[in-house]
Amino acid sequence: MGEMKRIGILTSGGDCAGLNAIIRAVVCRAAGGYGWKVMGIRQATQGLMSDPPQIMTLEPDKVDHLLTMGGTILGTTNKGDPFAFPMPDGTVRDRSEDIIAGYRQLGLDAIIGIGGDGSLAILRRIAQQGDLNLVAIPKTIDNDIGITENSIGFDTAVNIATEALDRLHFTAASHSRVMILEVMGRDAGHIAISAGIAGGADVVLIPEIAYTLENVCQQIQERQSQGKNYCLIVVSEAVCTPDGETVTNTNALGQCRLGGIGEHLADQISACIGAETRVTVLGHTQRGGIPSPLDRLTASAFGVAAVELIAEGLYDRMVTWQNRQVVSVPIAEAISYYRAVDPNGTLVKTARGLGICLGD
Ligand code: F6P
Numbered sequence: 001m002g003e004m005k006r007i008g009i010l011t012s013g014g015d016c017a018g019l020n021a022i023i024r025a026v027v028c029r030a031a032g033g034y035g036w037k038v039m040g041i042r043q044a045t046q047g048l049m050s051d052p053p054q055i056m057t058l059e060p061d062k063v064d065h066l067l068t069m070g071g072t073i074l075g076t077t078n079k080g081d082p083f084a085f086p087m088p089d090g091t092v093r094d095r096s097e098d099i100i101a102g103y104r105q106l107g108l109d110a111i112i113g114i115g116g117d118g119s120l121a122i123l124r125r126i127a128q129q130g131d132l133n134l135v136a137i138p139k140t141i142d143n144d145i146g147i148t149e150n151s152i153g154f155d156t157a158v159n160i161a162t163e164a165l166d167r168l169h170f171t172a173a174s175h176s177r178v179m180i181l182e183v184m185g186r187d188a189g190h191i192a193i194s195a196g197i198a199g200g201a202d203v204v205l206i207p208e209i210a211y212t213l214e215n216v217c218q219q220i221q222e223r224q225s226q227g228k229n230y231c232l233i234v235v236s237e238a239v240c241t242p243d244g245e246t247v248t249n250t251n252a253l254g255q256c257r258l259g260g261i262g263e264h265l266a267d268q269i270s271a272c273i274g275a276e277t278r279v280t281v282l283g284h285t286q287r288g289g290i291p292s293p294l295d296r297l298t299a300s301a302f303g304v305a306a307v308e309l310i311a312e313g314l315y316d317r318m319v320t321w322q323n324r325q326v327v328s329v330p331i332a333e334a335i336s337y338y339r340a341v342d343p344n345g346t347l348v349k350t351a352r353g354l355g356i357c358l359g360d
Helices: 019-033 064-068 096-105 117-130 154-175 190-198 213-225 261-273 293-311 331-336 346-353
Strands: 006-011 037-041 055-058 110-115 134-138 178-183 203-205 231-236 248-250 256-258 277-281 317-322 325-330
Touching: 006 019, 019 037, 019 055, 019 064, 019 110, 019 293, 064 293, 096 117, 110 117, 110 293, 117 134, 117 331, 134 293, 134 331, 154 178, 154 190, 154 231, 154 293, 178 190, 178 261, 190 203, 190 231, 190 346, 203 213, 213 231, 213 261, 231 261, 261 277, 293 317, 293 325, 317 331, 325 331
Parallel strands: 006 037, 006 110, 110 134, 134 317, 178 231, 178 277, 203 231
Antiparallel strands: 037 055, 248 256, 317 325
């Protein structure tokens, strides 16, 4: 069975469907297979910063239900950079050494960090600083971590956006309306273009391709001239206005978030051609709920592969999905390669071939 190890696992950054399925797979392989002790770190690195560290012991007979459960039982955060951590008195402090101390206090041999590129960059910096044994697993509904074909959460988000289009289709046709679906994805239009193709959208606007209002309105009118009285538009949250402005909103806590391009577009279309428009903003529904079978499968494969890396003593590496299998790459390489939608790639060509207007 080999040497007994103690490993930690944490989820960091925005949640998504499939995180719990990863936790389950790690526990099955590490605790169930190798007989190691697995400690779940609560609330990302904040659990390690606390003294004593905030953890939950994860055992194989208690994780079966995690395969289909959304969110993360460990909790997570996409705020509070540990290198400039906001303190209650309003100051910021570098808490990286507290995290390293937490790792040592728990007697960990290695830690599995699940995150997007931002979280993984922070985790890696801490691991380098404290000589910690880190293995990374990519997750993000945005699917913008360049080196892996699949990030956990993306497929579920596409399923949810596609289902929304399927539903909007009928109500759009019934009322002869232009229906706009605003989806997440930050600076990458992967969710929008994937769901747009799968859900039969007529217009897909993504941050990678600049659009004009005239082109969008022309598509609507062309459809009308063919007797098609409605139009389905998918717009990605970071699409700029034709003036080049990103649409955001700021809440009472002063947090600025992407959102609102759908409403902006609706107003512009109505003003331009008098079409009746309605907007649906999917928001965090794209991150919640039951993970799709593909996300469960990828999560399971990534979880097992991450444990095998630790068993082989291979650290500072991220598991990735490439050419139908899981391989590992250096974390530094993985996070240095950002993947936006390729304007000349297969999905864009497919969309154009189907007659979907991309706004350009
Ligand atoms: O990065 C994942 C993501 O869901 C983005 O698509 C979105 O812009 C952002 O996080 C939302 O963040 P928050 O949960 O802080 O509102």
